[in-house]
Each structure stands twice: as structure tokens, then as C-alpha cells.
Amino acid sequence: MIACAEAVRRLWEYLDGVGDESHREAIEEHLSFCRRCCGEVEFAEELRGFLAAQGAEELPDDVRERLAATLDGLEQEAP
Amino acid sequence: MTRDVFPSDVAVRADSFRELAESQLPRLYALARRLVGDEAEDAVQDCLLKAYRGFDRLEHPAAGPAWLTSILVNTCRDRGRARSRRPEEVGVDDVDDFSLFRTIADEDPFPYSDSLHLDFLHQFGREDVRAVLASIPELYRVPMLLTYVEGYHAKEVARFLDAPLGTILARLHRGRKLFERRLWEYAEENGLLKEGARP
Numbered sequence: 001m002i003a004c005a006e007a008v009r010r011l012w013e014y015l016d017g018v019g020d021e022s023h024r025e026a027i028e029e030h031l032s033f034c035r036r037c038c039g040e041v042e043f044a045e046e047l048r049g050f051l052a053a054q055g056a057e058e059l060p061d062d063v064r065e066r067l068a069a070t071l072d073g074l075e076q077e078a079p
Numbered sequence: 080m081t082r083d084v085f086p087s088d089v090a091v092r093a094d095s096f097r098e099l100a101e102s103q104l105p106r107l108y109a110l111a112r113r114l115v116g117d118e119a120e121d122a123v124q125d126c127l128l129k130a131y132r133g134f135d136r137l138e139h140p141a142a143g144p145a146w147l148t149s150i151l152v153n154t155c156r157d158r159g160r161a162r163s164r165r166p167e168e169v170g171v172d173d174v175d176d177f178s179l180f181r182t183i184a185d186e187d188p189f190p191y192s193d194s195l196h197l198d199f200l201h202q203f204g205r206e207d208v209r210a211v212l213a214s215i216p217e218l219y220r221v222p223m224l225l226t227y228v229e230g231y232h233a234k235e236v237a238r239f240l241d242a243p244l245g246t247i248l249a250r251l252h253r254g255r256k257l258f259e260r261r262l263w264e265y266a267e268e269n270g271l272l273k274e275g276a277r278p
Binding site for chain 1 (some may be wrong): 233
């Protein structure tokens, strides 16, 4: 059985689906009785979603035009 | 149009490259902005040049986005190395015990909130998050961005960065802890811990 500190240390690896099976089972056992660490898991999931939401970004028109011009230039040579 | 393999004709391959590159430009530019800031456009241009010249080595269209990401990441790392010869390491002991969840609960910045932790995150705008991520040393920031913003599995990130999986997992661990702590520090420093600080 693992303590809260150990469970918290391995939470993200657990959510990421990495780390070995024994750690995964130990965390699931811990979460089955520890409400505070369940809160940590929910918050870690929120943080993951929060980071994932940072990805989408508009490409400024002027940058798009210059990069398209780069592609035009590349087409003068064979890939 | 979906294809399993690229056609061999030169003109058609050039079109295929353009189709792939144009579809990925917004994502590549956004990633480059996070990796090298104001040098993003130059980095994407370098990436396109390298990718075009190596396009023959890409056999399957489905691998195109990850392949471009790998080239961009290494282009950005080369630029980073040119700026600073030594990556900044952070001792895990400095950050390992920090829990943002517990800190928010203990400090209780919004006493009348029914959803304290979510309210904390909602204080951060896109530029705030960009600033927090930018404050994390590159050694940890790059795996963090590729894993949690770009959505790649740690094994793919290890391949992109040509590093053992264990090394990437250790950097992700430190990067997450640093990110949590710097979110809190940023909120303190920028007045985000006041009721009604943001609408």
C-alpha cells in the first residue's frame, strides 16, 4: 500500500498511461479509499485539459503569406 | 484525399508536400512560438526547407504531421543551443513536494467559491499561460509542450528528442511540478488571487 505522497508523485504518469503496471495498481488501490487524492486526480485532469486547450492558435495572415512564399520558392527545386 | 503511400512522380510529390505543409502550418507556427518565441517564423521556414529536401524519406502520409513536428523540434533545439550552450537543470528536490492542488486548498484564495480549483485556473488567460510556460527551462518545457499541448505520447517524444524514455519521463515529472509551482507564483505576482481579479 502506498501513502498519499507517493500516489501524488505518480499521478500524472498514471493519467498519461506510462509507468509500470504495479505502480498503476498501487495508485488505483490508494484512490479507492483516499478522497483527497481523488481530488488531486480530478485537478490533474483539469490541468491536462487546460494545457491541451493552449494548442489552437490563429496563424497571422502576414506570416501565412510569407510561409506560402517560402513554399512557392521550394517548388522551384525537386523534393 | 487520403493515400496510403506517396506517389513517386516528382510534380505530384511536390504537390503532396505542399498539401501536407499547408495543413500543418498553424500548428507548426504555434509550437515554434512556444519553443523559440520571436524566432518562430524563421524556425518554421528552416523546418520547411529541411522537410522538403528530406521528403523522399517520408513513405506514409499519415506520419507526415509527426515527421514535420520532429524536424521543427530539432530545428528549434539547434536555435536554442546556439543561444545558450548549457541547458538549465532544476533539482527535483526543489519542486517535488509542491502540490498546486493542496496549495490552492490550503491558501483558499477565493473563500466564497464553490469550485476553488477551477476558479483558480480560470484566472489565467492565454498570454498568462504562455508566460508561465516560457519561464520553464527548455529542458523541461519541450517535453511538456509536445506531450500535453501537442498530444504526443511520451514514447514519440523520446524519439523526437533522441533521448531514452526514462529521461523524458523524468523531465516531464520535473516540468509538471515546475509548471504547477510557477502557475501559483505567477498568480501571486500578477494579482490573480483576488476575488474578481478577472471577469
